[in-house]
Structures are given as structure tokens and as C-alpha cells.
Amino acid sequence: MKIAITGTGSYIPTEVTKNTDFLDHEFLNDDGTPFNHPNEVIIQKFESITGIKERRYATKNINTSNMAYFAAEKAIADAGIDKEELDYIIFAHNFGDVTEGKGQGDTLPSLATRVKHQLKIKNPKCVAYDLMFGCPGWLEGIIQANAFIKSGIAKKCLVIGAETLSRVVDKHDRDSMIYSDGAGATIVEAKEDSGQILAHNSATYANGEAYFLFFGETYSKENEDDHRYIKMYGRKIYEFAVIHVPKAIKECLDESGVDISEVKKIFIHQANEKMDEAIIKRFYKQFNQEMPVGIMPMNIAKLGNSSVATIPTLYDMVRKGKVENQTISKGDVVIFASVGAGMNINAMVYKV
Incomplete structure (x- = not known):
């Protein structure tokens, strides 16, 4: 099926x-x-x-x-x-x-x-x-x-x-x-x-990592409201992501049986451009390869980080020719990957 x-x-x-x-x-x-x-x-x-x-x-x-x-x-x-x-x-x-x-x-x-x-x-x-x-x-x-x-x-x-x-x-x-x-x-x-979903991989790291993203108070000491806001330990998230996400993507690709040379695009959660690039570079390093030019579509420059919406909006835009110099065709193998609060990681290998 x-x-x-x-x-x-x-x-x-x-x-x-x-x-x-x-x-x-x-x-x-x-x-x-x-x-x-x-x-x-x-x-x-x-x-x-x-x-x-x-x-x-x-x-x-x-x-x-x-x-x-x-x-x-x-x-x-x-x-x-x-x-x-x-x-x-x-x-x-x-x-x-x-x-x-x-x-x-x-x-x-x-x-x-x-x-x-x-x-x-x-x-x-x-x-x-x-x-x-x-x-x-x-x-x-x-x-x-x-x-x-x-x-x-x-x-x-x-x-x-x-x-x-x-x-x-x-x-x-x-x-x-x-x-x-x-x-x-x-x-x-x-x-x-x-198309076809070929493999997927998910994990939750909560032994010390659970509160890297959390709800916290405003930094303003003059503000006395009791509202809570999204907060994060950015450096810890960066270090966590560049270590664990490349491994998760490789495990998923290995399970799919697809060779690394067949991967046409990697749609990664648009969190932080430098972090995303570091993740994909480390992913390819596991195969002793350099990250191919154009492998990672990005729209973060204009759209920012919209959390759960980043990958589906990016995929929709590339699929419909709305991202400059980025296209996908029927039969292409692509990878989806994300990391976020929890700390949760997942990846999927998909044949368009």
C-alpha cells in the first residue's frame, strides 16, 4: 500500500x-x-x-x-x-x-x-x-x-x-x-x-532536556502581570540539535533503504539558518560527503520561525514553484526533519 x-x-x-x-x-x-x-x-x-x-x-x-x-x-x-x-x-x-x-x-x-x-x-x-x-x-x-x-x-x-x-x-x-x-x-x-512514505523515525529526549523550551515570565521587572511567554535556552537547543538530529535523519534514511545519492531535497524545520545548515552538514558528514548546494530549501528569511507550520508551508511553496531556484518532481526522494520542545525529534523519507 x-x-x-x-x-x-x-x-x-x-x-x-x-x-x-x-x-x-x-x-x-x-x-x-x-x-x-x-x-x-x-x-x-x-x-x-x-x-x-x-x-x-x-x-x-x-x-x-x-x-x-x-x-x-x-x-x-x-x-x-x-x-x-x-x-x-x-x-x-x-x-x-x-x-x-x-x-x-x-x-x-x-x-x-x-x-x-x-x-x-x-x-x-x-x-x-x-x-x-x-x-x-x-x-x-x-x-x-x-x-x-x-x-x-x-x-x-x-x-x-x-x-x-x-x-x-x-x-x-x-x-x-x-x-x-x-x-x-x-x-x-x-x-x-x-507518492509514498518510505520510512519515519521519532524520539523524545526528556532526561534533562525537557525544559530547553518552556513558558516563563517577562524579563521586565516593571511588568507585574502574570502572563507567561515562550522562552528557550538557545545554546543548549543548538548543541542538542546538531548532535541528535543528524543521527535521527541517518537512521531514517538507513531504514528506508534509499541511498544518500538519491536524496533531492531536505525540508528541515525553519528554526535558525545557521543551526539548520550545521545539522544537514553533519548529516552528510556521516557519509563522508559535503552538503550539496541547493539541497536545503529555506524560507526563514522572509517568514521567520512559525513552529509546526514551517515544514508544511515550505513544502507547499516549493511544490508550487514559490521558492526561488527550488523545485521537486514526481519520483524525487525528499527528507522531512524537525526538532523542538519536548525535546522531540522526527524525520521522514518520502518519495514524491
Whole structure:
């Protein structure tokens, strides 16, 4: 049985925030003290490390589940299926619907249920549930959809990754410049004349690594609200990722039986350009090879890090010719890989 991604769709928010828009921010250390360097220097260093020049934020009237619905509509149309035939809607996110200015995530009802409601799907046998797995959530959703279809309990699944990280960031934390909003959706189904999932690999490291990403207080000591914001130990995450992710990708490729020379593209979670490059270089080093030019499509420069949405939006854009100098064709072997809060890692080898 061949199980494939037969349709893709994405929603890219319309509000563009450039690095220069952070020049007037009051960035602070975690103890509340100001940085010794001016914002111009902080931003310049940030851009050289992450590769991010601008990012997209959702407008006030649009929430995570709305973006997901827009992306889902496109994926369903792209696959040419009847939405009433969907057996599962799997929605990967981490913070729920966060209303602008509120700071509290809303997950009642589940975001998957909200998308089903917006799609006006009448079939009660279409089961909708949310998945929290950090940034690798969308890919874990694909892995679950693959298992459902293999087992015979499903034929068609909608897998979504969406987030509005702009609403859970501390404006006094320079890491807030990393995060963005967006949504990507995919249809997964058994189809003989389409692509094929060849292998997958997942892992959770929680023996000391569990809180590398966490919810914490603002760095501003003058702010007395009790809101919590996304925080991370960036150096620890970098060191963890460059050690463990290349190994996970190699294990997955070895399991697939595909030779490294057959891999055409690697779609890695758009977290940090330097980190992503280091991961893929180390992956190829395991085969005593240099990282091929153009193997790793990137859109982080303009879209930032939208967590679970980065891979499905990037894949959709490359698939539809919207990333400069990047294309994929039927029969190409590609790899998906991600790392994120948990600390979770996953990888998948896929034949387009």
C-alpha cells in the first residue's frame, strides 16, 4: 500500500514585520538588566545567525484555527477530494487560539474541531483531535495519519500545522524576533499512482532536556502581570540539535533503504539558518560527503520561525514553484526533519 501526501495548502499572514521594526524595543537580559550593545548591533547579530530578515504576523481578526482553515481548504482542493470523505483531522499546534492581547491559549473546543466546523463537514465519523509535540508536531501528525491508513481504520486524513507565536512572545526578549505565524495543511491518503512514505523515525529526549523550551515570565521587572511567554535556552537547543538530529535523519534514511545519492531535497524545520545548515552538514558528514548546494530549501528569511507550520508551508511553496531556484518532481526522494520542545525529534523519507 502506497501512502502519500496528495494535496498541500498554506496560509501566509499578510502583516510583514521587518528587523528594523525592532529598533525601538527595550531588549533585556533574563535578569532584567539592559544589554550593553545598542539595538542596531543586537539586530545585526540576530540576522547573521538566524537568517531572518522579516517575519509574518496574523492580523488581529485572524486566529490560529482560522489560518488552519484557510490552509485546509487549499489542501482539500489541491488533492481533489470530497471533504466529507476525511476520516481524521489532526491539528498540530502548541498554544491554541490566542486572542490578540490576551496571552491565554484557548483549546476548548479543540482547534481540530474548530477547523471541522469551519469546513462545514457533516460526517460525524470524521474524527478531529489536536496534537502537541513541539515544532515537530506536523510531521508527527503525518506519521500518525500514515499509521491510521496502514492499519485500515482510515483512508484519508487532513494534517495541519499552525501557530500564532507572535502572541506568546515577550517583547523584552530578543528571541522574540525569531517567532512568527502561519499555517500549512496536507492531505494524506492511500493512492497507488502518487507518492509514498518510505520510512519515519521519532524520539523524545526528556532526561534533562525537557525544559530547553518552556513558558516563563517577562524579563521586565516593571511588568507585574502574570502572563507567561515562550522562552528557550538557545545554546543548549543548538548543541542538542546538531548532535541528535543528524543521527535521527541517518537512521531514517538507513531504514528506508534509499541511498544518500538519491536524496533531492531536505525540508528541515525553519528554526535558525545557521543551526539548520550545521545539522544537514553533519548529516552528510556521516557519509563522508559535503552538503550539496541547493539541497536545503529555506524560507526563514522572509517568514521567520512559525513552529509546526514551517515544514508544511515550505513544502507547499516549493511544490508550487514559490521558492526561488527550488523545485521537486514526481519520483524525487525528499527528507522531512524537525526538532523542538519536548525535546522531540522526527524525520521522514518520502518519495514524491
